[in-house]
Amino acid sequence: MIDPRLLRDDPDRVRAAQSKRGLSGESVDRALSADTARRTAIAEFEARRSEQKAMGKQVAAAQGEEKQALLAQVKQLAADVKALEAAQAVAEEEWTEALKAIPNIADDEAPAGGEEDYTVIEHVGTPREFDFEPRDHVELGRMLGAIDLERGAKVSGSRFYFLTGVGAQLQLALVNMAMDQARAAGFVQAAAPSLVRPRAMEGTGFLGQAADDVYRIEGEELYLVGTSEVAMAAYHADEILDPASLPLRYAAFSPCFRKEAGSHGKDTRGIWRVHWFDKVEMFVYTTVEESYAEHQRLLAWEKEFLDKLELAYRVIDTAAGDLGLSASRKFDCEAWIPSRKAYGELTSTSNCTEFQSRRLDIRTRTADGQTTPVATLNGTLTAVTRAIVAILETHQNEDGSVTVPQALRPYLGGLETLKPISA
């Protein structure tokens, strides 16, 4: 949710932000008129209510006939108050809805436009040149006994898989390496629930345009999270965080579930795009002023992790139209994926500024003691399946074996090479 005062005081800035995302100013106009209607309704209700309270005291003090007369008089007042209160609630609801429909204000630095309008910030490493015909991760995973797609489909359907043998080991190794890095950097490690209430899902902005991608539990008021960002954002809901405790940094492990609605036929091969994967996610609460520097730090930690996996990647600055509802700026780290002959997103970090904290009512205090919404940021340390794809394909050898990146070896009991168990 954007700052209602910004909307009221500087609507043109909000309109400009909308157009940067390729959206019309219609929702801005709707929110503005809803704000006016709301304030009128509040003033009317409060005036009447004040009258009623004053009369109520007279009733309490009065006796006999005088009391009966007052009662008759105040009865109409009570009916008015009730009607005005209901009207106020409706106006309030419409205002909230209108306000929530407006995406976060994109950062001035974020490129304007849609999905294709990102800017490349930097390239790290160079895509590997193969002197043999490289295999894709599906083939490598089969040879290594690491990925079982057929049985994944049998048991759970398309876009599911089993990680077996070194595949399962690789998952635990990646998770442990991510958790160790996070702990060394001062993060609090967390294991987060994957099932959350509507409040958490709604508060993080995933029940808006992204709702189609969210699994709902039938007969329950619960959703499966697509990222532990959801649980970690709601973790401090309704709290006023001690300024001295900021930044609060969490590294959360959780399974993630995505319906991938609207991506039928896209990335159907292998484990690149799946309905379930496990992830270690960084999540930070800090002040809005500090959030911009923190965003760079999150990006640096993501790069550190990718560097340790010895991958070639580029960093892109996502365009405003591709930010999603909550983010004001987003950097994606895209690793070179040999079988795709292209860069593909491995990690992503977003600065959501006050957008989520306003919805979830998470605040801190300014130097003069006033409450103010915190900023929330998130960033992927490792999304296991995509990391595995990148590692297998990048570090494969001609015989189908895979050389384990140095940094990962301690997490695999010193294993230097993953060896095929079948041709």
Add this chain to the structure above:
RNA sequence: GGAGGCGUCGCCUAGUCCGGUUUAUGGCGCCCGCCUGCUAAGCGGGUUCAGGUUAAUCCCUGUCGGGGGUUCAAAUCCCCCCGCCUCCGCCA
């Protein structure tokens, strides 16, 4: 899944049976001031959060886990939901 108990402004707590002089007690903590050689003690005042209004203050409204209802009037009575605790059942 069943039975019972509980939820008050940071923490503790009065008020709930029997609705109205409650603008929700009081203590601790914290903040400001007085006093004091310094500190402590003592004394006085302040101290939920949000919204409306305002240049700002004042003021007004809401807020006793959340929502709804009864009533002229609800922390107090009724209903639903959430959470915590105790016991029983089931279970990795």
